[in-house]
Amino acid sequence: MxxxxxxxxxxxxxxxxxxxxxxxxxxxxxxxxxxxxxxxxxxxxxxxxxxxxxxxxxxxxxxxxxxxxxxxxxxxxxxxxxxxxxxxxxxxxxxxxxxxxxxxxxxxxxxxxxxxxxxxxxxxxxxxxxxxxxxxxxITNDVSISDETNNSDLSKEIKRMVDTAFNTAKNADGSLTTSKKKIKDAESFTKKSLFEYIEQLIETQKGKCALTGLTLFYDGNHTDDARRVSLDRIDSNGHYEKGNLQVVCKFANNWKGANDNAEFLRLIRLIQNQNG
CATH class of the missing domain: 2.40.330.10 (DNA-binding pseudobarrel domain)
Known part of the structure; x- marks a missing residue:
């Protein structure tokens, strides 16, 4: 078999x-x-x-x-x-x-x-x-980190994002029944390398959401699940690969959906201008 x-x-x-x-x-x-x-x-x-x-x-x-x-x-x-x-x-x-x-x-x-x-x-x-x-x-965890880091809330959240990315890529067939085709291959990463890349992204973004600029929340430092860290593909039609990933707030990822960054930010600016 x-x-x-x-x-x-x-x-x-x-x-x-x-x-x-x-x-x-x-x-x-x-x-x-x-x-x-x-x-x-x-x-x-x-x-x-x-x-x-x-x-x-x-x-x-x-x-x-x-x-x-x-x-x-x-x-x-x-x-x-x-x-x-x-x-x-x-x-x-x-x-x-x-x-x-x-x-x-x-x-x-x-x-x-x-x-x-x-x-x-x-x-x-x-x-x-x-x-x-x-x-x-x-076999069960490709991410190798120190005991101290492994116990941190942020590291647990990063591991969650890694697992979600690999599960999404594994289960996607490249042609979801949505308004836009999403390609979700994660072939360019191992779980360990993706974990390290997400760590780098959060550091580069200074702990801020790449879309909204809000401070990223994670288990242990918040009570607002909508601002919890979430891994997002900048081009939703692209792959999980370097240069096409950013860390955002959960609600921003949900709102963005299949749109690209430019379209999402355009809509956000419309709301800001309307309320300004």
Whole structure:
């Protein structure tokens, strides 16, 4: 069964996304093929384009069936056949090649994206387990800070913003049913680097909301939830990336919605002028 990479795997392989599963005896010794499912299948189809995957036996269209992968860890470019073997069904298979890519029974085979390239490889069970043992502390929390800082109210709020950003990016499909399309990828950050970047933003903004200039509130220093710190994308159609993030009051983020900074500030000025 296909499983999606967690934060430890993403860091280990320096991957944007990835998935893995256990190679069965039938796949390795009898059929010499792997049926890809779940996230594995999604990664492959999105990279190559479903319309570019041959439907039917590979021998019927060897050129279309043959696709290039980067072999982990060397980066060597190898060619493997990947097809919809039964045209009327959604099953996708990658055919193994003993000279290029031939994992053994019970090995963990994986597929991932890195810098617009698709990678493939395998580890034995001990190698795979070693990834988690080396980085087990990162599975649930990629943010590593001192005990003193970890207990501070502001640090807890920053961690909340980090978790919210990653959850939003993970759950978004890039085409929300709203008046504007929102792209919410967070591929340019790990949780740790985003935590540190938000710290820098708050320091640069001198603890003020980037939109309203009001002092930012956080758990432990306020009773006004509307002014609680909130992470906002300057261009709501852009990504969670450096240069497109600011820390604002919760109410300002809610009011801004899918608008960009300029439009939101224009509306704020209209209110100020009306009341001035």
């Amino acid at each position: 296909s499983k999606e990479f967690n934060e430890v795997h993403l860091n280990h392989f320096n991957a944007q996304e990835g998935a893995y599963s256990v190679v069965t005896e039938r796949e390795s010794k009898i059929d010499s093929q792997i049926t890809i499912t779940g996230k594995e299948k999604t990664i492959a189809l999105e990279h190559f384009g479903e319309e570019n995957i041959h439907k039917g036996p590979a021998k019927n269209n060897k050129k279309l069936a043959n696709k290039e992968f980067n072999l982990f860890p060397s980066g060597e470019v190898i060619s493997l056949n990947i097809v919809f073997p039964k045209p009327k069904k959604k099953e996708v298979r990658i055919y193994l090649n003993k000279e290029k890519f031939k994992p053994k029974t019970n090995d963990i085979w994986f597929i991932f994206k890195r810098e617009n390239k698709i990678w493939i490889g395998s580890y034995n069970q001990n190698q795979w387990d070693a990834i988690s043992q080396e980085n087990s502390s990162q």
